[in-house]
Amino acid sequence: MESYDLIIIGGGPAGLAAAVAARDNGIESILILERDKDLGGILNQCIHNGFGLHTFKEELTGPEYAARFIAQVKERGIEYKLNTMVMDISSDKVVTAMNRQEGMIMLQAKAVILAMGCRERSRGALNIPGYRPAGIYSAGTAQRLVNMEGFMPGREVVILGSGDIGLIMARRMTLEGAKVKVVAELMPYSGGLKRNIVQCLDDFGIPLKLSHTVIDIEGKNRVEAVTIAEVGPDRKPIPGTEERYTCDTLLLSCGLIPENELSRSAGVEISPITSGPVVNDSLETNIQGVFACGNVLHVHDLVDYVSQEASAAGRNAADYILHGHGENAKQVEILPQGGVRYTVPKYVRPEEMEDSLTVRFRVGDVYKNCAIATYFDDQLISRRKRPVMAPGEMEQVVLQKAKLAEYPDMKHITIKIEEA
């Protein structure tokens, strides 16, 4: 069986940054497996600008951001296979993949980095009543059709969900001559960035209806109309608030789900909250030598954070391959409380961790004038005021190794939202 030190599943922003970091930390034998026909992942269809403000201090489009990392991978001569679908990862790190040239191949790895990304919540998962005609697309599918294949999915559009991809597509379809009639959002707040609401909806006079959802889809062959209604605090439609919109297209932008079928079959423990692997400070899963980063780990809103996280995964995988690591290192669990839904990572090893560790998380509701507090057991360690926090924006806390060392008997770390 052919073998590599490191196999990376996925050649999007996470896989690319992980590969570069692993090579720069001494790993020669690296293979990236990518199912699409190019490296770059979903960035290739994200033609709007705004990527890379943190990493490169300029606003790039998705393909430009991807091109910078692809160039780094190519400069380093890192090996990759395109049009290659990974079918299985075993718990002893044998990767089974398929492509048209080689058929089925089995590869042994010393370490594996999971970087498969996420996919969109589908109509089936949303339980929308009505017919099942053509013309219902996830926002990302429409994005790929318009931006990469050069097809317009429709002319008169209703969008359900105010996630960023939906907002971006409202503008994109408008610029290409479609009429976007309304964006309906189930929640009382938008899941998208303020900037996108202003520049993708307000700029073009597209109405955003909060606390609204689609309750009916008409049309046997093609979408002919959808009905939306206001929902109450229980998120159930309020009778009498129905509004019918004639349209030929319904786009769904209702959340992203990490794509972890491969992880699950390998025996990786998955968090029910993030739908991504449970990891420690080195982004290692419960299987030694299997790491995760990017949207397969938890859904990010900025690709810059994906690149940072993936670099850490690459460094840590390199360290594992070159030095192994302590079998029974002490682990401290991070407990999310009071509005903090989860943390990535979930466990910290005070003796093994890098000098500082970025812990990322999301809150479960909109919080104004609150503070993010960090406790080591019952001892308050840090408290940072935040004028506003929302589920759509990822938050973070940085833990210092030196500080953890002052608390050798610590049982757990708590991160919570408190009144300021």
Next chain:
Amino acid sequence: MEIRELTCINCPLGCQLKVTMEGKEVVSVEGNTCRRGDTYARKEVTNPTRIVTSTVKVSGGKVPMINVKTQNDVPKDKIFECVRALKGVTIQAPVRIGDVVVANVAGTGVNIVAAGNVDAA
């Protein structure tokens, strides 16, 4: 006196801004909680600009479409003109990031450039 209402885009707070105008002059900005809001509001009511991104067809390339963008920001009211100027434009592969696709688009003095790489097929 004219009052314009805006949502600030600088942070997730999204302050609702009230800009009072006297003709083309900004008299006051209210509702902002920091200086960035004031700067944003003044620019947005006097000279709003945007980067415009779109796609054009590629012939002889490995893929059929390529991402393009205005090299700098252009006046907001020129967005549609910029996109219309791209209708029917086809460029020949290979294309590199930064290649000029349309010079001086819609009389803005700004070029539309390639924002992706496409190798020849």
